[in-house]
Amino acid sequence: MDRTDGGWVSLFSGGKDSAWALYQALERGLDVTHLVTVHPAGDSYMYHVPATDLTALAAESIGIPLVDVEPEDFAAESATDSSAQGDAELEPLEAALCDLESDLESDIAGVTAGAVESEYQTSRIEEMCERLECDLFAPLWREDPRELADAMLEAGFEIVIVQVAAHGLDESWLGRTLDEDALAELEELNEEYGVHVLGEGGEFETIVVDGPHMDRRIALEYETEWDGTRGRIQVTEARLE
Missing domain, CATH: 3.90.1490.10 (putative n-type atp pyrophosphatase, domain 2)
Known part of the structure:
Protein backbone atom coordinates (compact mmCIF):
# COMPACT_ATOMS: atom_id res chain seq x y z
CA MET A 1 0.00 0.00 0.00
CA ASP A 2 1.24 3.47 -0.80
CA ARG A 3 -1.55 5.96 -1.18
CA THR A 4 -0.41 9.33 -2.45
CA ASP A 5 -3.95 10.71 -2.52
CA GLY A 6 -5.91 11.64 0.57
CA GLY A 7 -4.89 13.01 3.92
CA TRP A 8 -3.22 11.48 6.95
CA VAL A 9 -4.79 10.94 10.36
CA SER A 10 -2.70 11.21 13.51
CA LEU A 11 -3.59 9.05 16.52
CA PHE A 12 -3.15 11.70 19.19
CA SER A 13 -3.30 11.44 22.97
CA GLY A 14 -1.49 14.68 23.73
CA GLY A 15 1.42 12.67 25.16
CA LYS A 16 5.00 12.93 23.98
CA ASP A 17 5.06 9.83 21.77
CA SER A 18 1.96 10.57 19.70
CA ALA A 19 2.98 14.24 19.51
CA TRP A 20 6.42 13.25 18.24
CA ALA A 21 4.90 10.97 15.60
CA LEU A 22 2.67 13.87 14.49
CA TYR A 23 5.59 16.30 14.46
CA GLN A 24 7.74 13.92 12.41
CA ALA A 25 4.90 13.43 9.93
CA LEU A 26 4.54 17.20 9.51
CA GLU A 27 8.32 17.57 9.14
CA ARG A 28 8.24 14.99 6.33
CA GLY A 29 5.52 16.91 4.54
CA LEU A 30 2.69 14.43 5.17
CA ASP A 31 -0.69 16.09 4.84
CA VAL A 32 -2.15 15.48 8.31
CA THR A 33 -5.77 16.61 8.03
CA HIS A 34 -7.15 15.29 11.33
CA LEU A 35 -6.11 14.29 14.82
CA VAL A 36 -8.01 11.45 16.48
CA THR A 37 -8.13 11.10 20.26
CA VAL A 38 -9.53 8.02 21.98
CA HIS A 39 -10.91 8.68 25.47
CA PRO A 40 -11.09 5.36 27.35
CA ALA A 41 -13.47 5.26 30.30
CA GLY A 42 -10.95 3.44 32.53
CA ASP A 43 -7.64 1.62 32.35
CA SER A 44 -6.69 0.66 28.82
CA TYR A 45 -4.30 -1.80 27.20
CA MET A 46 -4.34 0.11 23.93
CA TYR A 47 -4.44 3.81 24.74
CA HIS A 48 -2.91 6.57 26.82
CA VAL A 49 -5.56 7.43 29.43
CA PRO A 50 -4.77 10.49 31.60
CA ALA A 51 -5.51 14.11 30.59
CA THR A 52 -6.82 13.27 27.12
CA ASP A 53 -9.39 16.04 27.56
CA LEU A 54 -6.52 18.47 26.97
CA THR A 55 -6.15 17.35 23.36
CA ALA A 56 -8.79 19.88 22.29
CA LEU A 57 -6.50 22.70 23.42
CA ALA A 58 -3.50 21.02 21.82
CA ALA A 59 -5.37 20.60 18.53
CA GLU A 60 -6.36 24.26 18.59
CA SER A 61 -2.73 25.25 19.15
CA ILE A 62 -1.53 22.89 16.42
CA GLY A 63 -4.24 24.05 14.03
CA ILE A 64 -5.53 20.63 12.94
CA PRO A 65 -9.15 19.49 13.47
CA LEU A 66 -9.74 16.93 16.22
CA VAL A 67 -12.01 13.89 16.16
CA ASP A 68 -12.95 12.47 19.58
CA VAL A 69 -13.77 8.81 20.23
CA GLU A 70 -15.74 8.83 23.48
CA PRO A 71 -16.06 6.17 26.23
CA GLU A 72 -19.62 5.30 25.30
CA ASP A 73 -18.28 3.99 21.99
CA PHE A 74 -16.44 1.17 23.77
CA ALA A 75 -17.58 -2.42 24.15
CA ALA A 76 -14.43 -3.60 25.97
CA GLU A 77 -16.30 -4.45 29.13
CA SER A 78 -17.39 -7.69 27.47
CA ALA A 79 -13.77 -8.75 26.88
CA THR A 80 -12.54 -11.75 28.85
CA ASP A 81 -8.76 -11.26 28.59
CA SER A 82 -6.17 -8.68 27.56
CA SER A 83 -6.09 -9.83 23.94
CA ALA A 84 -9.85 -9.65 23.59
CA GLN A 85 -9.90 -6.28 25.36
CA GLY A 86 -7.31 -4.88 22.96
CA ASP A 87 -9.37 -6.03 19.99
CA ALA A 88 -12.54 -4.57 21.52
CA GLU A 89 -10.82 -1.28 22.29
CA LEU A 90 -9.70 -0.97 18.69
CA GLU A 91 -13.23 -1.30 17.29
CA PRO A 92 -14.48 2.24 18.08
CA LEU A 93 -11.27 3.75 16.68
CA GLU A 94 -11.63 1.83 13.43
CA ALA A 95 -15.30 2.78 13.22
CA ALA A 96 -14.41 6.45 13.75
CA LEU A 97 -11.81 6.29 10.98
CA CYS A 98 -14.33 4.67 8.63
CA ASP A 99 -16.85 7.42 9.45
CA LEU A 100 -14.20 10.08 8.88
CA GLU A 101 -13.20 8.58 5.56
CA SER A 102 -16.82 8.55 4.41
CA ASP A 103 -17.04 12.28 5.21
CA LEU A 104 -13.87 13.18 3.33
CA GLU A 105 -13.58 13.87 -0.37
CA SER A 106 -10.69 11.41 -0.59
CA ASP A 107 -9.48 8.27 1.16
CA ILE A 108 -7.32 8.21 4.27
CA ALA A 109 -3.75 7.92 3.01
CA GLY A 110 -2.31 6.78 6.30
CA VAL A 111 -2.27 6.82 10.08
CA THR A 112 0.49 8.01 12.41
CA ALA A 113 1.16 6.22 15.70
CA GLY A 114 3.59 6.81 18.56
CA ALA A 115 4.35 3.23 19.58
CA VAL A 116 7.95 2.56 20.64
CA GLU A 117 8.16 -1.11 21.65
CA SER A 118 4.62 -2.41 22.20
CA GLU A 119 3.87 -5.29 19.84
CA TYR A 120 0.45 -5.50 21.50
CA GLN A 121 -0.52 -2.02 20.25
CA THR A 122 1.42 -1.89 17.03
CA SER A 123 0.27 -5.23 15.63
CA ARG A 124 -3.36 -4.23 16.11
CA ILE A 125 -2.88 -0.82 14.52
CA GLU A 126 -1.04 -2.43 11.59
CA GLU A 127 -3.91 -4.87 11.09
CA MET A 128 -6.41 -2.01 11.25
CA CYS A 129 -4.47 -0.08 8.60
CA GLU A 130 -4.45 -3.15 6.38
CA ARG A 131 -8.22 -3.39 6.67
CA LEU A 132 -8.54 0.32 5.90
CA GLU A 133 -6.06 -0.08 3.02
CA CYS A 134 -3.91 2.79 4.25
CA ASP A 135 -0.30 3.22 5.36
CA LEU A 136 1.11 3.36 8.87
CA PHE A 137 3.76 5.91 9.91
CA ALA A 138 5.38 4.92 13.21
CA PRO A 139 8.65 6.88 13.44
CA LEU A 140 9.40 5.90 17.06
CA TRP A 141 9.11 2.17 16.46
CA ARG A 142 12.11 0.34 17.94
CA GLU A 143 14.25 3.47 18.09
CA ASP A 144 16.60 4.02 21.05
Missing part, protein backbone atom coordinates in the same frame (compact mmCIF):
# COMPACT_ATOMS: atom_id res chain seq x y z
CA PRO A 145 14.49 5.50 23.90
CA ARG A 146 17.13 7.92 25.18
CA GLU A 147 17.91 9.15 21.66
CA LEU A 148 14.20 9.73 21.08
CA ALA A 149 13.87 11.65 24.33
CA ASP A 150 16.91 13.77 23.50
CA ALA A 151 15.52 14.51 20.04
CA MET A 152 12.22 15.67 21.55
CA LEU A 153 13.98 18.06 23.91
CA GLU A 154 16.31 19.33 21.19
CA ALA A 155 13.29 20.05 18.97
CA GLY A 156 11.78 22.19 21.71
CA PHE A 157 9.13 19.91 23.18
CA GLU A 158 8.00 20.89 26.69
CA ILE A 159 6.84 17.65 28.28
CA VAL A 160 5.03 17.37 31.62
CA ILE A 161 4.62 14.13 33.56
CA VAL A 162 0.95 13.65 34.47
CA GLN A 163 0.89 10.14 35.92
CA VAL A 164 3.38 7.75 37.54
CA ALA A 165 3.07 4.08 38.47
CA ALA A 166 6.45 2.47 39.06
CA HIS A 167 9.04 1.80 41.76
CA GLY A 168 11.29 4.82 42.15
CA LEU A 169 8.74 7.32 40.85
CA ASP A 170 7.21 9.15 43.78
CA GLU A 171 4.81 12.08 44.13
CA SER A 172 7.57 14.57 43.32
CA TRP A 173 7.46 13.42 39.70
CA LEU A 174 3.87 14.55 39.24
CA GLY A 175 3.81 17.75 37.21
CA ARG A 176 7.57 17.56 36.67
CA THR A 177 9.01 18.69 33.35
CA LEU A 178 10.86 15.97 31.47
CA ASP A 179 14.27 17.59 31.03
CA GLU A 180 17.89 16.46 30.95
CA ASP A 181 18.04 16.04 34.74
CA ALA A 182 14.84 13.98 34.75
CA LEU A 183 16.16 11.78 31.93
CA ALA A 184 19.39 11.16 33.81
CA GLU A 185 17.37 10.07 36.86
CA LEU A 186 15.17 7.86 34.70
CA GLU A 187 18.24 6.11 33.32
CA GLU A 188 19.34 5.40 36.90
CA LEU A 189 15.86 4.08 37.70
CA ASN A 190 16.04 1.95 34.57
CA GLU A 191 19.19 0.29 35.88
CA GLU A 192 17.79 -0.15 39.39
CA TYR A 193 14.14 -1.00 38.76
CA GLY A 194 13.79 -1.46 35.00
CA VAL A 195 11.81 1.76 34.54
CA HIS A 196 11.55 2.51 30.83
CA VAL A 197 13.17 5.84 29.95
CA LEU A 198 10.11 6.79 27.88
CA GLY A 199 7.59 5.13 30.19
CA GLU A 200 6.63 2.67 27.47
CA GLY A 201 5.52 0.09 30.04
CA GLY A 202 3.08 2.49 31.66
CA GLU A 203 5.61 3.63 34.28
CA PHE A 204 4.63 7.23 33.57
CA GLU A 205 2.44 9.24 31.22
CA THR A 206 2.97 12.72 29.80
CA ILE A 207 1.43 15.62 27.97
CA VAL A 208 3.19 18.01 25.61
CA VAL A 209 2.33 21.58 26.57
CA ASP A 210 4.52 23.28 23.97
CA GLY A 211 6.53 22.47 20.88
CA PRO A 212 7.58 23.70 17.44
CA HIS A 213 4.34 22.37 15.95
CA MET A 214 2.21 24.45 18.35
CA ASP A 215 1.35 28.13 18.03
CA ARG A 216 0.50 28.64 21.70
CA ARG A 217 1.62 26.98 24.92
CA ILE A 218 -0.85 25.15 27.17
CA ALA A 219 -0.77 26.59 30.69
CA LEU A 220 -1.89 24.23 33.46
CA GLU A 221 -3.06 24.50 37.03
CA TYR A 222 -3.51 21.23 38.88
CA GLU A 223 -3.67 19.28 42.10
CA THR A 224 -1.90 15.98 42.72
CA GLU A 225 -3.48 12.69 43.68
CA TRP A 226 -1.20 10.13 45.35
CA ASP A 227 -2.12 6.78 46.93
CA GLY A 228 1.31 5.86 48.22
CA THR A 229 2.50 3.90 45.20
CA ARG A 230 1.04 5.69 42.18
CA GLY A 231 -0.60 8.98 41.33
CA ARG A 232 -1.63 11.54 38.78
CA ILE A 233 -2.25 15.22 38.41
CA GLN A 234 -5.84 16.44 38.38
CA VAL A 235 -6.01 19.47 36.09
CA THR A 236 -8.14 22.25 37.58
CA GLU A 237 -7.57 24.79 34.81
CA ALA A 238 -6.02 24.69 31.35
CA ARG A 239 -5.76 27.44 28.80
CA LEU A 240 -3.73 28.52 25.79
CA GLU A 241 -1.30 31.32 26.54
Whole structure:
Protein backbone atom coordinates (compact mmCIF):
# COMPACT_ATOMS: atom_id res chain seq x y z
CA MET A 1 0.00 0.00 0.00
CA ASP A 2 1.24 3.47 -0.80
CA ARG A 3 -1.55 5.96 -1.18
CA THR A 4 -0.41 9.33 -2.45
CA ASP A 5 -3.95 10.71 -2.52
CA GLY A 6 -5.91 11.64 0.57
CA GLY A 7 -4.89 13.01 3.92
CA TRP A 8 -3.22 11.48 6.95
CA VAL A 9 -4.79 10.94 10.36
CA SER A 10 -2.70 11.21 13.51
CA LEU A 11 -3.59 9.05 16.52
CA PHE A 12 -3.15 11.70 19.19
CA SER A 13 -3.30 11.44 22.97
CA GLY A 14 -1.49 14.68 23.73
CA GLY A 15 1.42 12.67 25.16
CA LYS A 16 5.00 12.93 23.98
CA ASP A 17 5.06 9.83 21.77
CA SER A 18 1.96 10.57 19.70
CA ALA A 19 2.98 14.24 19.51
CA TRP A 20 6.42 13.25 18.24
CA ALA A 21 4.90 10.97 15.60
CA LEU A 22 2.67 13.87 14.49
CA TYR A 23 5.59 16.30 14.46
CA GLN A 24 7.74 13.92 12.41
CA ALA A 25 4.90 13.43 9.93
CA LEU A 26 4.54 17.20 9.51
CA GLU A 27 8.32 17.57 9.14
CA ARG A 28 8.24 14.99 6.33
CA GLY A 29 5.52 16.91 4.54
CA LEU A 30 2.69 14.43 5.17
CA ASP A 31 -0.69 16.09 4.84
CA VAL A 32 -2.15 15.48 8.31
CA THR A 33 -5.77 16.61 8.03
CA HIS A 34 -7.15 15.29 11.33
CA LEU A 35 -6.11 14.29 14.82
CA VAL A 36 -8.01 11.45 16.48
CA THR A 37 -8.13 11.10 20.26
CA VAL A 38 -9.53 8.02 21.98
CA HIS A 39 -10.91 8.68 25.47
CA PRO A 40 -11.09 5.36 27.35
CA ALA A 41 -13.47 5.26 30.30
CA GLY A 42 -10.95 3.44 32.53
CA ASP A 43 -7.64 1.62 32.35
CA SER A 44 -6.69 0.66 28.82
CA TYR A 45 -4.30 -1.80 27.20
CA MET A 46 -4.34 0.11 23.93
CA TYR A 47 -4.44 3.81 24.74
CA HIS A 48 -2.91 6.57 26.82
CA VAL A 49 -5.56 7.43 29.43
CA PRO A 50 -4.77 10.49 31.60
CA ALA A 51 -5.51 14.11 30.59
CA THR A 52 -6.82 13.27 27.12
CA ASP A 53 -9.39 16.04 27.56
CA LEU A 54 -6.52 18.47 26.97
CA THR A 55 -6.15 17.35 23.36
CA ALA A 56 -8.79 19.88 22.29
CA LEU A 57 -6.50 22.70 23.42
CA ALA A 58 -3.50 21.02 21.82
CA ALA A 59 -5.37 20.60 18.53
CA GLU A 60 -6.36 24.26 18.59
CA SER A 61 -2.73 25.25 19.15
CA ILE A 62 -1.53 22.89 16.42
CA GLY A 63 -4.24 24.05 14.03
CA ILE A 64 -5.53 20.63 12.94
CA PRO A 65 -9.15 19.49 13.47
CA LEU A 66 -9.74 16.93 16.22
CA VAL A 67 -12.01 13.89 16.16
CA ASP A 68 -12.95 12.47 19.58
CA VAL A 69 -13.77 8.81 20.23
CA GLU A 70 -15.74 8.83 23.48
CA PRO A 71 -16.06 6.17 26.23
CA GLU A 72 -19.62 5.30 25.30
CA ASP A 73 -18.28 3.99 21.99
CA PHE A 74 -16.44 1.17 23.77
CA ALA A 75 -17.58 -2.42 24.15
CA ALA A 76 -14.43 -3.60 25.97
CA GLU A 77 -16.30 -4.45 29.13
CA SER A 78 -17.39 -7.69 27.47
CA ALA A 79 -13.77 -8.75 26.88
CA THR A 80 -12.54 -11.75 28.85
CA ASP A 81 -8.76 -11.26 28.59
CA SER A 82 -6.17 -8.68 27.56
CA SER A 83 -6.09 -9.83 23.94
CA ALA A 84 -9.85 -9.65 23.59
CA GLN A 85 -9.90 -6.28 25.36
CA GLY A 86 -7.31 -4.88 22.96
CA ASP A 87 -9.37 -6.03 19.99
CA ALA A 88 -12.54 -4.57 21.52
CA GLU A 89 -10.82 -1.28 22.29
CA LEU A 90 -9.70 -0.97 18.69
CA GLU A 91 -13.23 -1.30 17.29
CA PRO A 92 -14.48 2.24 18.08
CA LEU A 93 -11.27 3.75 16.68
CA GLU A 94 -11.63 1.83 13.43
CA ALA A 95 -15.30 2.78 13.22
CA ALA A 96 -14.41 6.45 13.75
CA LEU A 97 -11.81 6.29 10.98
CA CYS A 98 -14.33 4.67 8.63
CA ASP A 99 -16.85 7.42 9.45
CA LEU A 100 -14.20 10.08 8.88
CA GLU A 101 -13.20 8.58 5.56
CA SER A 102 -16.82 8.55 4.41
CA ASP A 103 -17.04 12.28 5.21
CA LEU A 104 -13.87 13.18 3.33
CA GLU A 105 -13.58 13.87 -0.37
CA SER A 106 -10.69 11.41 -0.59
CA ASP A 107 -9.48 8.27 1.16
CA ILE A 108 -7.32 8.21 4.27
CA ALA A 109 -3.75 7.92 3.01
CA GLY A 110 -2.31 6.78 6.30
CA VAL A 111 -2.27 6.82 10.08
CA THR A 112 0.49 8.01 12.41
CA ALA A 113 1.16 6.22 15.70
CA GLY A 114 3.59 6.81 18.56
CA ALA A 115 4.35 3.23 19.58
CA VAL A 116 7.95 2.56 20.64
CA GLU A 117 8.16 -1.11 21.65
CA SER A 118 4.62 -2.41 22.20
CA GLU A 119 3.87 -5.29 19.84
CA TYR A 120 0.45 -5.50 21.50
CA GLN A 121 -0.52 -2.02 20.25
CA THR A 122 1.42 -1.89 17.03
CA SER A 123 0.27 -5.23 15.63
CA ARG A 124 -3.36 -4.23 16.11
CA ILE A 125 -2.88 -0.82 14.52
CA GLU A 126 -1.04 -2.43 11.59
CA GLU A 127 -3.91 -4.87 11.09
CA MET A 128 -6.41 -2.01 11.25
CA CYS A 129 -4.47 -0.08 8.60
CA GLU A 130 -4.45 -3.15 6.38
CA ARG A 131 -8.22 -3.39 6.67
CA LEU A 132 -8.54 0.32 5.90
CA GLU A 133 -6.06 -0.08 3.02
CA CYS A 134 -3.91 2.79 4.25
CA ASP A 135 -0.30 3.22 5.36
CA LEU A 136 1.11 3.36 8.87
CA PHE A 137 3.76 5.91 9.91
CA ALA A 138 5.38 4.92 13.21
CA PRO A 139 8.65 6.88 13.44
CA LEU A 140 9.40 5.90 17.06
CA TRP A 141 9.11 2.17 16.46
CA ARG A 142 12.11 0.34 17.94
CA GLU A 143 14.25 3.47 18.09
CA ASP A 144 16.60 4.02 21.05
CA PRO A 145 14.49 5.50 23.90
CA ARG A 146 17.13 7.92 25.18
CA GLU A 147 17.91 9.15 21.66
CA LEU A 148 14.20 9.73 21.08
CA ALA A 149 13.87 11.65 24.33
CA ASP A 150 16.91 13.77 23.50
CA ALA A 151 15.52 14.51 20.04
CA MET A 152 12.22 15.67 21.55
CA LEU A 153 13.98 18.06 23.91
CA GLU A 154 16.31 19.33 21.19
CA ALA A 155 13.29 20.05 18.97
CA GLY A 156 11.78 22.19 21.71
CA PHE A 157 9.13 19.91 23.18
CA GLU A 158 8.00 20.89 26.69
CA ILE A 159 6.84 17.65 28.28
CA VAL A 160 5.03 17.37 31.62
CA ILE A 161 4.62 14.13 33.56
CA VAL A 162 0.95 13.65 34.47
CA GLN A 163 0.89 10.14 35.92
CA VAL A 164 3.38 7.75 37.54
CA ALA A 165 3.07 4.08 38.47
CA ALA A 166 6.45 2.47 39.06
CA HIS A 167 9.04 1.80 41.76
CA GLY A 168 11.29 4.82 42.15
CA LEU A 169 8.74 7.32 40.85
CA ASP A 170 7.21 9.15 43.78
CA GLU A 171 4.81 12.08 44.13
CA SER A 172 7.57 14.57 43.32
CA TRP A 173 7.46 13.42 39.70
CA LEU A 174 3.87 14.55 39.24
CA GLY A 175 3.81 17.75 37.21
CA ARG A 176 7.57 17.56 36.67
CA THR A 177 9.01 18.69 33.35
CA LEU A 178 10.86 15.97 31.47
CA ASP A 179 14.27 17.59 31.03
CA GLU A 180 17.89 16.46 30.95
CA ASP A 181 18.04 16.04 34.74
CA ALA A 182 14.84 13.98 34.75
CA LEU A 183 16.16 11.78 31.93
CA ALA A 184 19.39 11.16 33.81
CA GLU A 185 17.37 10.07 36.86
CA LEU A 186 15.17 7.86 34.70
CA GLU A 187 18.24 6.11 33.32
CA GLU A 188 19.34 5.40 36.90
CA LEU A 189 15.86 4.08 37.70
CA ASN A 190 16.04 1.95 34.57
CA GLU A 191 19.19 0.29 35.88
CA GLU A 192 17.79 -0.15 39.39
CA TYR A 193 14.14 -1.00 38.76
CA GLY A 194 13.79 -1.46 35.00
CA VAL A 195 11.81 1.76 34.54
CA HIS A 196 11.55 2.51 30.83
CA VAL A 197 13.17 5.84 29.95
CA LEU A 198 10.11 6.79 27.88
CA GLY A 199 7.59 5.13 30.19
CA GLU A 200 6.63 2.67 27.47
CA GLY A 201 5.52 0.09 30.04
CA GLY A 202 3.08 2.49 31.66
CA GLU A 203 5.61 3.63 34.28
CA PHE A 204 4.63 7.23 33.57
CA GLU A 205 2.44 9.24 31.22
CA THR A 206 2.97 12.72 29.80
CA ILE A 207 1.43 15.62 27.97
CA VAL A 208 3.19 18.01 25.61
CA VAL A 209 2.33 21.58 26.57
CA ASP A 210 4.52 23.28 23.97
CA GLY A 211 6.53 22.47 20.88
CA PRO A 212 7.58 23.70 17.44
CA HIS A 213 4.34 22.37 15.95
CA MET A 214 2.21 24.45 18.35
CA ASP A 215 1.35 28.13 18.03
CA ARG A 216 0.50 28.64 21.70
CA ARG A 217 1.62 26.98 24.92
CA ILE A 218 -0.85 25.15 27.17
CA ALA A 219 -0.77 26.59 30.69
CA LEU A 220 -1.89 24.23 33.46
CA GLU A 221 -3.06 24.50 37.03
CA TYR A 222 -3.51 21.23 38.88
CA GLU A 223 -3.67 19.28 42.10
CA THR A 224 -1.90 15.98 42.72
CA GLU A 225 -3.48 12.69 43.68
CA TRP A 226 -1.20 10.13 45.35
CA ASP A 227 -2.12 6.78 46.93
CA GLY A 228 1.31 5.86 48.22
CA THR A 229 2.50 3.90 45.20
CA ARG A 230 1.04 5.69 42.18
CA GLY A 231 -0.60 8.98 41.33
CA ARG A 232 -1.63 11.54 38.78
CA ILE A 233 -2.25 15.22 38.41
CA GLN A 234 -5.84 16.44 38.38
CA VAL A 235 -6.01 19.47 36.09
CA THR A 236 -8.14 22.25 37.58
CA GLU A 237 -7.57 24.79 34.81
CA ALA A 238 -6.02 24.69 31.35
CA ARG A 239 -5.76 27.44 28.80
CA LEU A 240 -3.73 28.52 25.79
CA GLU A 241 -1.30 31.32 26.54
